[in-house]
Amino acid sequence: xxxxxxxxxxxxxxxxxxxxxxxxxxxxxxxxxxxxxxxxxxxxxxxxxxxxxxxxxxxxxxxxxxxxxxxxxxxxxxxxxxxxxxxxxxxxxxxxxxxxxxxxxxxxxxxxxxxxxx
Amino acid sequence: xxxxxxxxxxxxxxxxxxxxxxxxxxxxxxxxxxxxxxxxxxxxxxxxxxxxxxxxxxxxxxxxxxxxxxxxxxxxxxxxxxxxxxxxxxxxxxxxxxxxxxxxxxxxxxxx
Numbered sequence: 001x002x003x004x005x006x007x008x009x010x011x012x013x014x015x016x017x018x019x020x021x022x023x024x025x026x027x028x029x030x031x032x033x034x035x036x037x038x039x040x041x042x043x044x045x046x047x048x049x050x051x052x053x054x055x056x057x058x059x060x061x062x063x064x065x066x067x068x069x070x071x072x073x074x075x076x077x078x079x080x081x082x083x084x085x086x087x088x089x090x091x092x093x094x095x096x097x098x099x100x101x102x103x104x105x106x107x108x109x110x111x112x113x114x115x116x117x118x
Numbered sequence: 119x120x121x122x123x124x125x126x127x128x129x130x131x132x133x134x135x136x137x138x139x140x141x142x143x144x145x146x147x148x149x150x151x152x153x154x155x156x157x158x159x160x161x162x163x164x165x166x167x168x169x170x171x172x173x174x175x176x177x178x179x180x181x182x183x184x185x186x187x188x189x190x191x192x193x194x195x196x197x198x199x200x201x202x203x204x205x206x207x208x209x210x211x212x213x214x215x216x217x218x219x220x221x222x223x224x225x226x227x228x229x230x
Contacts, residue, residue, distance in 0.1 A: 004161070034217075041126060043206070043222040044162070059217075093161050106152070107218065109161035 002028050002098045006110035013084055014118055021079045021113045023094030029074035030096035034107060035067070038091045050077045084117045091115075121145050124207055124221030133230050137194040141207035141221045144188065148209040148219075151183050153192045156204045156223065165205075166192065197228045 003026040013019050023033055031052050036044040048058045048069050056069035066088075068080040077096075081088055091114055095107040124141045131137055139153075150169055154162035166181040168174045168190075174181045180193040190209075194201055204223040 006161075041222070043122075044220045046217050049217065091159075095161075106164055106167055109154075109163065111161045112159065114159065 002096070002108040004030075004094065004096050004108045004110040006094055006113050008113060009111060010114045010116075012116045012118065015085050016083055019081045019084055019115060021081075021092055021094075021115075023077045023079070023096070023110050025075045025096040025098075025108070028096075028098045028100065030077075031074060031099055032097045033071060033077040034095045034097075035069060035077075035079050036093045036095065038093060038112075044093065047079075081115065084115070086117045089115055089117045119144055121219050122207065122209065122221045125224055126222050128225040128227055130227045130229060131197055133197060133199060133228055135197050135228075137192075137197050137201070137226060137228075139192040139194075139205050139207075139224050139226070141190050141209075142188055143190075143209060143219075145209075145211065145219075146185075146188065147211035149212070150210045151181070151190050152208040152218070153179075153181055154206040154208060154220075156206060158203075162206055194226075197226075199228045199230050202227045 005024045007022045033050045035047045047062045048056045050056045050069050050071040052071045058064045071077040093112040095109045122143045153166040155165050156162040168181050171183045171185045178195045182191040204225045206223040207221040208218050210218045
């Protein structure tokens with residue numbers, strides 16, 4: 001099946017620093033990737049949709065200058081949390097859509113990145 | 119009102135029991151329905167995918183969609199301790215190009 005990796009799996013940083021999270025589709029080319037945020041006991045909240053070679057589409061309420069998304073290739077998207085603060089601490093999960101897979105809305109998720117901002 | 123409602127549980131059942139997980143939704147435009155399984159501190163894994171109303175079976179898992187009632191279910195037969203996880207329902211209104219809306223997830227514990 002389709003495999004999506006994320007790196008790092010866990011990061012702890014000081015307030016005010018920037019953190020970059022990578023999302024890779026390992027065995028397929030993903031024209032569309034998604035970035036989600038998940039708080040404990042809450043659902044996945046879509047932050048932005050990332051299309052290869054174009055600007056990301058951000059959901060309402062998500063600061064695009066704070067959460068920088070780059071989708072430079074068909075297998076890699078990055079999320080950079082700029083000037084991170086403790087309230088940015090969360091579980092960040094990416095997913096990728098395999099355009100060749102059966103099932104129009106099947107998204108394959110990465111294992112997630114646990115961000116803790118001190 | 120949330121677009122997708124899902125009881126967060128936790129739901130505890132003995133090994134071998136039949137488990138029923140449910141979601142209701144309000145958007146009648148939803149046509150694509152998914153169930154994901156998420157183990158603790160891991161990303162969700164797609165379990166079942168259905169289009170429109172009806173049933174779909176895959177091994178011990180059966181997904182049901184009742185669009186008239188805006189109600190979807192996931193049944194797990196002969197539940198195993200390894201089924202212990204959070205189950206998320208998800209749905210969207212078009213084939214591949216609109217965002218997917220997730221339920222909050224139901225935490226299931228299967229007791230040996």
